[in-house]
Amino acid sequence: MIEALNLSKSFNSGAAIAADNISFTCADGEIVGFIGPNGAGKTTTIKMLTGIIRPDSGKVVINGFDMAEKPLECKKIIGYISDNPDMFVKLTGYEFINFMADVYGVPENVRAERIDYFAEQFGMEKSVFSQRMTGYSHGMRQKTMIIATLVHDPKVWILDEPMVGLDPQSAFNLKRMMREHADKGNTVLFSTHVLEIAEKVCDRIMIIDTGKLIYTGTMDALKNGEEGGDLEKIFLKMTAEA
Amino acid sequence: MRPLIIRRLASVIMRSNSMEEAGNKKRKAWIMGFTAFVLLFVVIPVTVMTGFFTFILTKGLMQTGHPEFGIKLMYGLISIFTVVFGINVIFNELYFEDDISYLLPLPLKPEELVLSRFLAVFVGENMMQFAVVIAVVTGFGIAHPMNVLQWIISLAAGFLLPVIPMAVIAIAGMLLMTFTRFIKKKETVRRISYAIIILILAAGAMMLVSIDISEIVVFIIEGTASNVLFVKILDIIFPQTGLIADFMASGSVWPILVFAAICLLSLVLLSVCARLFYMESVTRLNETTHVQKNAASSQSVVFRSAGMSLFIKEMRILVRTPAFMTNCVAANFVWPVFVLIFAKIMRADLGRAALSAYFAEQSHKTAALAVILAITMVTAAMNCLGSDSFSREGKGFDYIKFIPVSYKLQWNVKTAAAMIWTLAGTVPFFTIFVIYAGFEVITAVITMVLVISSAFFVTELGMLLDSLNPKLFWLDALSALRENYNTVFCMGITIVVCGLLAGGLFLPVPAPVTAGIEALLLCVADVVLYLVSMRAGVHNLMQIGE
Numbered sequence: 001m002i003e004a005l006n007l008s009k010s011f012n013s014g015a016a017i018a019a020d021n022i023s024f025t026c027a028d029g030e031i032v033g034f035i036g037p038n039g040a041g042k043t044t045t046i047k048m049l050t051g052i053i054r055p056d057s058g059k060v061v062i063n064g065f066d067m068a069e070k071p072l073e074c075k076k077i078i079g080y081i082s083d084n085p086d087m088f089v090k091l092t093g094y095e096f097i098n099f100m101a102d103v104y105g106v107p108e109n110v111r112a113e114r115i116d117y118f119a120e121q122f123g124m125e126k127s128v129f130s131q132r133m134t135g136y137s138h139g140m141r142q143k144t145m146i147i148a149t150l151v152h153d154p155k156v157w158i159l160d161e162p163m164v165g166l167d168p169q170s171a172f173n174l175k176r177m178m179r180e181h182a183d184k185g186n187t188v189l190f191s192t193h194v195l196e197i198a199e200k201v202c203d204r205i206m207i208i209d210t211g212k213l214i215y216t217g218t219m220d221a222l223k224n225g226e227e228g229g230d231l232e233k234i235f236l237k238m239t240a241e242a
Numbered sequence: 243m244r245p246l247i248i249r250r251l252a253s254v255i256m257r258s259n260s261m262e263e264a265g266n267k268k269r270k271a272w273i274m275g276f277t278a279f280v281l282l283f284v285v286i287p288v289t290v291m292t293g294f295f296t297f298i299l300t301k302g303l304m305q306t307g308h309p310e311f312g313i314k315l316m317y318g319l320i321s322i323f324t325v326v327f328g329i330n331v332i333f334n335e336l337y338f339e340d341d342i343s344y345l346l347p348l349p350l351k352p353e354e355l356v357l358s359r360f361l362a363v364f365v366g367e368n369m370m371q372f373a374v375v376i377a378v379v380t381g382f383g384i385a386h387p388m389n390v391l392q393w394i395i396s397l398a399a400g401f402l403l404p405v406i407p408m409a410v411i412a413i414a415g416m417l418l419m420t421f422t423r424f425i426k427k428k429e430t431v432r433r434i435s436y437a438i439i440i441l442i443l444a445a446g447a448m449m450l451v452s453i454d455i456s457e458i459v460v461f462i463i464e465g466t467a468s469n470v471l472f473v474k475i476l477d478i479i480f481p482q483t484g485l486i487a488d489f490m491a492s493g494s495v496w497p498i499l500v501f502a503a504i505c506l507l508s509l510v511l512l513s514v515c516a517r518l519f520y521m522e523s524v525t526r527l528n529e530t531t532h533v534q535k536n537a538a539s540s541q542s543v544v545f546r547s548a549g550m551s552l553f554i555k556e557m558r559i560l561v562r563t564p565a566f567m568t569n570c571v572a573a574n575f576v577w578p579v580f581v582l583i584f585a586k587i588m589r590a591d592l593g594r595a596a597l598s599a600y601f602a603e604q605s606h607k608t609a610a611l612a613v614i615l616a617i618t619m620v621t622a623a624m625n626c627l628g629s630d631s632f633s634r635e636g637k638g639f640d641y642i643k644f645i646p647v648s649y650k651l652q653w654n655v656k657t658a659a660a661m662i663w664t665l666a667g668t669v670p671f672f673t674i675f676v677i678y679a680g681f682e683v684i685t686a687v688i689t690m691v692l693v694i695s696s697a698f699f700v701t702e703l704g705m706l707l708d709s710l711n712p713k714l715f716w717l718d719a720l721s722a723l724r725e726n727y728n729t730v731f732c733m734g735i736t737i738v739v740c741g742l743l744a745g746g747l748f749l750p751v752p753a754p755v756t757a758g759i760e761a762l763l764l765c766v767a768d769v770v771l772y773l774v775s776m777r778a779g780v781h782n783l784m785q786i787g788e
Contacts, residue, residue: 052643053643076646098551108544
């Protein structure tokens with residue numbers, strides 16, 4: 001479970017407010033979509049949830065652990081995919097995955113099984129992992145990043161734009177894996193710009209604009225009462241009003 | 243060709259390579275303090291000393307009737323350094339920077355692309371050199387009076403000194419990239435450029451070794467210094483040095499007009515070569531490399547502790563990234579070559595008996611300890627392993643924060659990786675030296691403690707500086723090292739501390755005593771610095787990006 005309590009964050013000595021008193025809960029068994037225009041504060045909020053930046057005020061609680069007080073316990077529970085897959089590209093795929101698995105203390109046999117599973121899901125031949133990631137395409141780096149992030153089977157998935165660069169089959173499989181993971185009683189929070197993905201996958205969505213959370217609820221509740229129930233129109237209207 | 247576009251593009255490239263400003267006021271104040279320290283205690287003293295040296299040299303040479311010889315030699319050496327370090331930088335700027343793939347689709351002419359990148363390198367790489375040139379011109383001008391116009395033109399010519407060697411490298415690079423079609427990978431070209439650097443260094447070393455200092459003095463007195471092989475080669479490779487020196491000494495406009503014409507010609511040639519060759523070579527290099535899907539799987543899963551895995555990752559990144567491999571790793575092993583060359587030039591007897599006899603004398607032993615200390619500290623600062631430790635993570639820095647490994651462990655892993663390479667380049671050589679030179683056991687032990695403690699001091703200092711404001715936005719790994727103020731600050735502070743410690747060795751007390759006291763002081767300083775790192779350094783890491 002992810003609990004964000006009154007999170008605020010500003011930059012440039014308070015001149016730019018990236019998150020303004022944001023509170024929400026992502027319950028166990030839930031997939032929550034985090035949507036908003038560019039610069040709305042999605043990545044800043046996600047970075048606060050994952051311990052990359054500290055909030056000016058408020059707190060983050062992951063499965064009962066306070067990020068400020070027990071950061072390592074929180075981080076062990078989280079699997080975080082950043083919006084930049086170009087990390088450690090001088091390593092081979094195996095070296096990178098092994099590195100992440102070592103960091104999370106995943107036993108050899110478990111990681112081998114999980115690499116097999118994910119490689120199959122993403123249609124990757126394992127021989128590719130023996131080569132350096134400098135030669136990978138953006139999509140292959142993204143897939144390798146996802147495998148490395150999920151190799152320790154984290155209970156809480158926090159994914160920043162995870163579908164970018166994935167081919168349709170891999171994107172479909174990732175969405176299915178997200179559903180299966182949530183159905184096992186775990187938590188998935190992901191940000192996206194693609195409203196259709198949020199509409200199809202999420203149990204709940206959160207809309208953020210100019211650092212403020214302007215909507216939290218189910219997709220049905222959001223559409224309820226709106227003419228035609230077109231999510232795109234609703235989103236544009238809400239962010240324009242905010 | 244549009245000069246405005248070239249200027250704007252060069253400005254964009256320079257800005258994208260420069261460091262971000264520190265985020266908060268406290269960090270800004272620290273950085274301002276370090277800048278002032280380096281300026282006051284390093285840049286200004288070095289500049290003044292260079293000017294003074296030029297003044298003395300010129301005064302002496304004026305008696306032989308050849309005041310221009312000293313400045314010609316100094317400009318020649320500056321040009322050699324421009325070539326040696328320029329090869330890597332220019333190749334990188336023209337062919338390997340990541341932003342090239344974004345610029346290629348733009349409606350820019352090849353000569354505009356090349357000249358703008360050339361301009362960016364010229365300004366970015368030569369800022370420190372300009373300070374030296376000003377000092378050289380000032381020293382010469384005071385010793386050998388010049389009129390106002392001579393002063394202005396001499397400074398301008400000194401400013402333009404690197405144009406010709408840099409243009410020659412860029413042209414040669416384009417020809418190499420165009421006509422060597424067997425090169426398909428960037429790494430191959432990098433290796434070739436490093437081989438060229440080694441060749442130039444080797445040739446320079448051989449020439450220097452062949453010099454007999456007494457022979458040069460005789461030649462200068464006889465007014466025939468140009469007959470010396472080293473000077474002859476300098477005249478051929480870098481004719482501009484002689485032209486500028488002639489102008490400064492004689493005031494005749496012809497040499498400077500010829501110099502200006504050669505500068506202009508080199509830029510025109512660069513433009514022509516760019517138009518003819520650049521696009522073809524750069525587009526071929528930027529073709530995507532495809533992954534071989536049927537390659538044999540040579541590796542799968544291996545279990546290690548988090549700390550060991552972090553350490554191995556650190557070592558792999560250092561060794562596999564060419565810019566880090568050459569500047570951070572290989573750089574540790576270069577200094578013995580220079581020491582050997584120096585010994586050869588001085589015609590020193592390197593036999594064991596001769597060395598033992600030489601270092602039996604106390605003053606020689608003190609000098610050796612001072613040199614060992616200086617080499618260790620300067621190498622540790624120059625390799626940037628500490629002062630670049632966080633900057634080299636670049637855009638991937640966030641992983642330090644989201645992985646469930648304590649900041650302290652991550653810090654210690656980086657310290658260990660840095661220390662291993664620094665000590666690998668010093669400890670084996672100095673161990674052999676102290677045995678070979680017949681140092682007493684106690685002096686030998688103190689020497690090794692000095693080496694290890696001083697290397698740790700510089701490494702930890704560099705890491706602490708880099709944690710304040712790391713340069714995380716860079717397009718190419720070399721840019722993580724270039725124009726990174728933390729490496730400059732670290733070098734500046736190191737030079738001052740090293741000067742104090744090396745100077746302290748010459749106090750009128752037996753060398754082993756002062757060295758022992760200094761080793762003890764360094765160990766205490768190491769402990770203090772480490773404790774500061776574990777608190778303030780870790781705190782700095784947590785604040786990065788906030």
